[in-house]
Amino acid sequence: MKFSQKLDQAIIDNNSLLCVGLDPDMDKIPAGFKAEEHPLFEFNKAIIDATHDLVCAYKPNSAFYEALGDFGVHQLKLTVEYIQTYHEHCPVILDAKRGDIDSTNNGYSDFAFDYLNVDAITLQPYLGSEALQPFLNHSDKGCIILCRTSNKGAGEFQDLVIANEAKQSQPLYLEVAKQVSTSWNTNNNCMLVVGATYPEELKKIREVVPDMFFLVPGIGTQGGDIEATLGNGLRKDKSGLIISSSRAILYASSDEDFAEKAREKAMATRDEMNKYR
Amino acid sequence: MKFSQKLDQAIIDNNSLLCVGLDPDMDKIPAGFKAEEHPLFEFNKAIIDATHDLVCAYKPNSAFYEALGDFGVHQLKLTVEYIQTYHEHCPVILDAKRGDIDSTNNGYSDFAFDYLNVDAITLQPYLGSEALQPFLNHSDKGCIILCRTSNKGAGEFQDLVIANEAKQSQPLYLEVAKQVSTSWNTNNNCMLVVGATYPEELKKIREVVPDMFFLVPGIGTQGGDIEATLGNGLRKDKSGLIISSSRAILYASSDEDFAEKAREKAMATRDEMNKYR
Numbered sequence: 001m002k003f004s005q006k007l008d009q010a011i012i013d014n015n016s017l018l019c020v021g022l023d024p025d026m027d028k029i030p031a032g033f034k035a036e037e038h039p040l041f042e043f044n045k046a047i048i049d050a051t052h053d054l055v056c057a058y059k060p061n062s063a064f065y066e067a068l069g070d071f072g073v074h075q076l077k078l079t080v081e082y083i084q085t086y087h088e089h090c091p092v093i094l095d096a097k098r099g100d101i102d103s104t105n106n107g108y109s110d111f112a113f114d115y116l117n118v119d120a121i122t123l124q125p126y127l128g129s130e131a132l133q134p135f136l137n138h139s140d141k142g143c144i145i146l147c148r149t150s151n152k153g154a155g156e157f158q159d160l161v162i163a164n165e166a167k168q169s170q171p172l173y174l175e176v177a178k179q180v181s182t183s184w185n186t187n188n189n190c191m192l193v194v195g196a197t198y199p200e201e202l203k204k205i206r207e208v209v210p211d212m213f214f215l216v217p218g219i220g221t222q223g224g225d226i227e228a229t230l231g232n233g234l235r236k237d238k239s240g241l242i243i244s245s246s247r248a249i250l251y252a253s254s255d256e257d258f259a260e261k262a263r264e265k266a267m268a269t270r271d272e273m274n275k276y277r
Numbered sequence: 278m279k280f281s282q283k284l285d286q287a288i289i290d291n292n293s294l295l296c297v298g299l300d301p302d303m304d305k306i307p308a309g310f311k312a313e314e315h316p317l318f319e320f321n322k323a324i325i326d327a328t329h330d331l332v333c334a335y336k337p338n339s340a341f342y343e344a345l346g347d348f349g350v351h352q353l354k355l356t357v358e359y360i361q362t363y364h365e366h367c368p369v370i371l372d373a374k375r376g377d378i379d380s381t382n383n384g385y386s387d388f389a390f391d392y393l394n395v396d397a398i399t400l401q402p403y404l405g406s407e408a409l410q411p412f413l414n415h416s417d418k419g420c421i422i423l424c425r426t427s428n429k430g431a432g433e434f435q436d437l438v439i440a441n442e443a444k445q446s447q448p449l450y451l452e453v454a455k456q457v458s459t460s461w462n463t464n465n466n467c468m469l470v471v472g473a474t475y476p477e478e479l480k481k482i483r484e485v486v487p488d489m490f491f492l493v494p495g496i497g498t499q500g501g502d503i504e505a506t507l508g509n510g511l512r513k514d515k516s517g518l519i520i521s522s523s524r525a526i527l528y529a530s531s532d533e534d535f536a537e538k539a540r541e542k543a544m545a546t547r548d549e550m551n552k553y554r
Contacts, residue, residue, distance in 0.1 A: 023381070063377055063384030069354060069392035074347040097377050099401060100340055101428040101494075104300070107340030115346035124376060124401045126423055130430025146403055151378040153407025160452060163440035172449070175437060217378075 003142035021246030022060040050259040061095040091119040099124030139187035150195025150218030196224025203232035220248030230276035280419035298523030299337040338372040376401030416464035427472025427495030473501025480509035497525030507553035
């Protein structure tokens with residue numbers, strides 16, 4: 001099924017805009033997992049089993065697996081396979097922020113869509129759409145382009161104002177939003193990454209791009225506000241946001257009750273989002 | 278040894294600005310390798326043995342290994358280990374074009390500098406220097422930031438002109454060059470990626486950044502011109518360029534003589550570069 005359809009269905013089925021970031025860290029997962037053959041995968045399994053009916057998507061970030069080399073990458077594959085075998089209604093977004101020249105992007109596209117078989121991937125805009133064609137050509141897969149990131153120093157380049165004689169000048173992140181929505185999205189498979197930590201910028205991007213889905217990291221540990229995110233980011237149909245939380249859910253408890261506490265935190269977060277829909 | 282020292286030494290020892298891109302592709306390597314347990318690694322080994330005295334660095338691109346999942350990533354590790362064991366004078370640049378928020382970049386930094394133990398990595402500028410601190414803080418490792426990429430559509434965002442009342446307006450890629458050289462480089466470990474396919478832009482970047490090393494992809498298959506690259510990119514000391522070629526060397530022949538032909542092509546390429554130094 002096409003990513004966007006799978007996502008729409010999961011949002012309805014689970015009445016949820018919450019995406020759980022599967023970012024396991026050997027230093028933070030309960031100590032008992034360290035003796036397992038595949039500690040990251042076993043931890044993820046417990047989190048997935050505890051939250052699969054509360055989320056619209058899962059989002060493993062590749063960096064947390066690559067940190068352990070091939071051993072970690074294998075556990076990323078096991079994680080995606082587990083979701084697809086036991087909770088196949090949940091789409092999986094690979095948060096990988098990739099971007100190279102076109103011939104090289106074929107390799108990353110094979111990693112995401114053949115080896116892992118995820119439903120979507122996050123991508124860097126800096127090389128432009130011509131370079132990203134190997135991803136964009138997968139019309140059934142989601143291509144989620146960094147627009148305004150959630151980090152403190154995001155503005156260094158993203159806020160630079162582009163000179164434009166023909167029309168009003170605007171910052172780079174709005175140029176990215178405009179380009180992606182008007183010329184990259186011919187397969188109707190593009191979305192944007194917009195950090196919850198910048199609600200004013202989120203509002204401006206929503207004004208420029210009324211119909212597109214946004215993947216919104218930055219609530220929870222990073223401090224983004226749920227009410228402002230929903231208020232400024234929702235589409236008119238009360239959807240259009242995939243709001244991601246990782247550490248606040250994964251590490252709600254560091255004890256044996258971590259999965260139960262993760263479920264409680266995920267449910268509370270989902271319900272708080274729904275208050276503002 | 279610090280990356281920049283290792284690089285300077287290899288340039289002198291091998292009288293070379295040539296960097297060979299170790300980008301093996303299962304569809305292009307000689308058929309005989311496909312029966313090997315680690316075909317990409319065995320192919321790389323033959324290329325490395327045939328070229329190690331002709332290069333200033335090797336540059337494996339992570340995408341070509343990730344395309345095969347954990348099996349490929351393991352062969353990337355074997356490749357880096359092989360260079361460090363048998364040809365330790367050759368620095369290794371991981372071409373990975375990574376970039377995430379700071380806490381996540383710790384994972385990518387562990388992948389590059391702990392798991393693989395490479396000497397340098399290529400990075401995306403879009404999230405700004407605050408996000409890239411986990412890389413930049415490794416003062417002994419090279420951080421090579423995308424400035425002007427070699428692909429046809431590079432200009433979509435990189436050429437956008439930044440409005441600046443205080444001084445002359447300039448395109449985004451020059452803003453990146455300026456920021457990296459004036460404020461990111463406190464550990465003296467930054468370099469820039471500048472495509473050989475854009476000699477005029479290369480000239481402008483060299484004017485703004487007279488002292489920094491540039492990693493220059495785009496000669497060979499991509500069509501960049503060696504004379505123009507050297508003429509516009511060299512520093513006053515006749516160094517300052519790492520000029521990368523992958524496919525033109527790796528696949529100089531598809532027969533059993535591939536390693537011999539790769540050596541001939543690498544030598545001819547190195548010597549042509551030296552004509553213009």
